[in-house]
Amino acid sequence: MTEPVTVLCPYCGASFETMADCSAGNQTYYEDCTLCCHPILFHLKVDENGKLLHLETLRDDE
Template sequence: MLIPADVTCPYCGEPIELLLDASAGEQAYIEDCPVCCRPIGVHVSVDEEGEPRATVSGENEA
């Protein structure tokens, strides 16, 4: 099941929507910003209720 999540691109500052897969558990991947095309690091974690949460970072951020 894909769940939409609103995040902000760390490069251009534009709001974007990601689709998170709660069934995949914790994951990390790279997704290009649909506005500025820069690579965004996406880290997805799942809370106790099974809801996914996304944090994003630029390539030079830890």
């Protein structure tokens, strides 16, 4: 199950929409900013039903 989410790039500040895949439980993964192409670290937290609880985005160097 995927959910559309809007995130802010921690590098350039651009806002973009992406899809969060909640079917695999809690995850940590990288996705590049659609504008500046820097790697953004995503921390995805979901509940036991696969519903998105929290999405944190960080710079790769944090």
